[in-house]
Amino acid sequence: MEFDCAIIGGGPAGLNAALVLGRARRKTILFDNHKPRNAITRVSHGFLTRDGVSPSQFRELAAEELTQYPSIQKEEREIDSISQDGAGFRLVSLSGRALYARKIILATGLIESLPKIDGLANCYGTSIFNCPYCDGWELRDKPLVLLSETSQAYRMAMLLYNWSQDLIVCTNGQDVLTLKQQAALREKGLLVESQPVDFLLADKGRLAAVRFADGSMIRRNGGFVTPVLSQNRPFADILGCKRNENNDMITDAFGRTSVRGVYAAGDTATAAPSQLIIAAAAGSRAAIGVNEDLSEETFA
The missing domain is CATH 3.50.50.60 (FAD/NAD(P)-binding domain)
Structure with missing residues (x-):
């Protein structure tokens, strides 16, 4: 045929x-x-x-x-x-x-391949997304986390700043931000955390907090990730x-x-x-x- x-x-x-x-x-x-x-x-x-x-x-x-x-x-x-x-x-x-x-x-x-972070799969598509143009409006002005192990971390952080300025950028132990980029983010009041993420705490896919390798936690209501x-x-x-x-x-x-x-x-x-x-x-x-x-x- x-x-x-x-x-x-x-x-x-x-x-x-x-x-x-x-x-x-x-x-x-x-x-x-x-x-x-x-x-x-x-x-x-x-x-x-x-x-x-x-x-x-x-x-x-x-x-x-x-x-x-x-x-x-x-x-x-x-x-x-x-x-x-x-x-x-x-x-x-x-x-x-x-x-x-x-x-x-x-x-x-x-x-797409997501970072190997416990709890991420449960939140993905419910409170953690990959496209701010698709889901940024729904998360506007909320405390957010950006999970990124790629070179897209800085670009994504700049974009997300337009939707929420209460943002922590987590590189999960990866060296993907230059010192200049880190300084630029901190100058805008954004937090930068390079240590590994231990776990994402959530309730039925709704992100509540991010726990780091040293045991510290920060409360978040949602976020974004840069998949490969x-x-x-x-x-x-x-x-x-x-x-x-x-x-x-x-x-x-x-x-x-x-x-x-x-x-x-x-x-x-x-x-x-x-x-x-x-x-x-x-x-x-x-x-x-x-x-x-x-x-x-x-x-x-």
Whole structure:
């Protein structure tokens, strides 16, 4: 079976790409393994007319809208391999089913690794989050903690200062802040704690306090963390898509990668900022790129 486009990933980027291609009357198949990175998130913000929607509700509404277009086929299965086959691509699912597509949109998203701190997993998605644009408003002016073992610690602290100036920056024993950065944070009245975090005290996911290795504690009502992000699937690298110095995929304004016929959208292409509305917009651009390229090939 041959499709105009196969979309790998059923998040906001993949769903919106399918919608645009369906409306363009392109025979499209969308693969979704139902393992979204934001599954733990209760509500999402920053998407006009959908502010406060849960990720699961967003996906359900989107899937329902796609059923209006007969050219869109949605498969709840996972792709195991992709290889170039002539002018198109051969995709094989975990079940062994093979199909062909002229174009591919990679929208598989990212996976995240959190710092190894006892109690963090219980708070994540309830009172500790990773995106201030998504959840900063709900935590405004509260006593917060930033947990970061990465070079993003200083940048995130500067952002969070806009939502709450009662902030302690914890690097969990990692040397990720320069002396100049530490001085700048303290000058703004922010606390900097470099010793390891022993435990996060919480009640049903609601953060109450942070306990450090020396036994000291500080009360907090919520906070943010900077997870380490990596590609969910290796398809882009297997196909030979080039990346920049930040490990983001090199794409043009319409999601075209360095490999002809391969497009990328959402977090798969670039890790930040990670929001529903940005990912959906990227999916739309990639779909337009696919449709325009298919149209040009028809008249070539």
